[in-house]
Amino acid sequence: MTEKIMEGSIAVAHAVARCSPDVVAAFPITPSTHIPQELSRIQPEYGFEFVPVEAEFSAISAVFGASAAGGRAFTATSSQGLLLMHEVLFAASGTRLPMVMVVANRAISAPLSIWNDWQDSISQRDAGWIQLYCKNSQETVDATIQAFKITEEARIPVMVCFDGFYLTHEISPIDVPEKKEIDAYAPKGKRDSLDVGDPKSFGCYATPAYYQDMKKEQDDALFASAGIIEKHAGKFAEKFGRPQFAFIEEYKNDKDAAIISMGSLAEEAELVADEGLAGVVRVKCFRPFPRDALKKALQGKKRVVILEKDVSFGLGGALATEVKSLLFEAGLAPEVTSIICGLGGKDVSVKNIKEALQEKGSAWM
Amino acid sequence: MTELFLKGHRACAGCGSVLALRYVLEALGKDVIVVNATGCMEIISSQYPESNWGVPYVHCLFENTASVATGVSRALKHLDKEGTVVVIGGDGASYDIGFGAVSGAMERNEDILYVCYDNEAYANTGLQRSGATPFGSATTTTPSEMGGKGEWKKNLTFIAAAHAVPYAAAASVAFLPDLQAKLKKAKQKKGFRLVNVHAPCTVGWKINPVKAVEVARKAVECGLWNLFEIDDGKFKLSRPVGEAPVAEYLKMQGRFKHLTPKQVETIEEHARSVKPELEKLEKANVNFQRFL
């Protein structure tokens, strides 16, 4: 393991290149842009096909095509770019094609904002992708490498999310494993693909006699991917000597109160935990939603405070909604506070998080 | 004929686009991978668990076929796999909703053979107007009550040429040897190639199903659909521009039934003005690849 001081996006780009993709297709959008830029710069060294397409809709479509042809394919985007891909996300998961996308989380227009929140990827939560939210750049690098293994085994696309600017542009010591180590961890397998020697049809349409069964199969596969996610986190930790959190991370979670959050915001909440005010339960895997792990982590809690940078308009925070449904299912009844914060880059300080612990019901801060 | 588009498809009787498809696949042979846009040719051929495709086939969406094909083509290259990547897209997919992706793939000169079957409407959704619907034609969104479509048809083949692609050609299901020769020539080339095939929709054009080929031939004979190629930037007519009166073509089709004599005259004038222009273009030996 050799740590180098580098920018989060640059580290992710190198991790992707060392995963030996066949095709990378992307379109620039802040704050994800440094990832494809760096990939284009190092492309001659690695030799993958780099396609600087004319729109994100085409980036994810080219990734779809590359995957259907049997290739390992990658893209990265943010915000409007991810929303532009929306229709293709469903086609990709429904066609059960493996692919990896890194999302540098950013707010959604209007009003236009280039700054961080999670509205972009949370809005894609029902697209049938695995969604991982990382707390720092090292975890993003590690999750991206695991994502290629997960997607190829589960045949479900994987979205690895990390916070725009806070992480994409943060410079910190990061270890990006060497290509030959990754080759050993994530070798490419064979799968059904477009092949002139074995003509098959992909993407056929379904009548009511088949459609729902196919969707059920897809949903079952997304639930079952939990086992695959866990397995590859374990193998990764073993091979690279870095502990991995497959679904959730508990930090000093031995108090009556727990803060539940995701991404770098959860890492910030650890500072509040350090003062002994509450434990932190960080949701890393948002889809499939880690019901079992969370039920265990929330046993006996008197109070749960959910902090999130997204909103389902007319309802509340998306994470809070999931947590409340899970608490009900588990027969747990802590006092629940739902806080929507940090939208469009609004600062969330340690002081704010402490104030959140005093709130009742739901609030914006 | 070795059929690679297999029997048992669900197309309407006399479908011009299916005719095109059969001859396209026959000309191209087995070593192709088809990327198909949502539209009639998809819906009539790929109802799970059946498929009419004797070659590898993938369908994704309506408007991203050029980009999916880009990904297929790049992956084949990197994986050192065989196969010419062939897009089959309708006029809606190609002229309209997917046009940005088509233009991007042309500009990058992706190694794709793009076949557009132009049936001059969004047939699959019930025959609405498209950018390829001709002037005067009634569609379900330009009904005869409105006088039909008020705008002229886009010329996708010339738009392709303006991207300086290696090959762009206009063909017709009424001239199958010409269509197949163009496809065979295109297959030998690398980069983005377009073959734009005029293909009657018997339901949409309101024609007798046995007359599809006759109607397609008349379109060429009266100069409303012209057969040509732009090969490495050089324009060449595949046959002399037709001079038959357009009324002969229009009166064969219910979609033009409502036209006033004035509208017919406008179309006639338009058709007559095309011939000298295309002839000048051919004689001038202009190189489209030098415009950029």
Ligand SMILES: Cc1ncc(C[n+]2csc(CCOP(=O)(O)OP(=O)(O)O)c2C)c(N)n1
């Ligand atoms: C984004 C999107 N909008 C609309 C549709 C509905 N739709 C499906 S096929 C089609 C028209 C296809 O027209 P064309 O490409 O000309 O093919 P044709 O049906 O004539 O074969 C439309 C509008 C869709 N599938 N996707």
Ligand SMILES: [Mg+2]
């Ligand atoms: Mg059409």
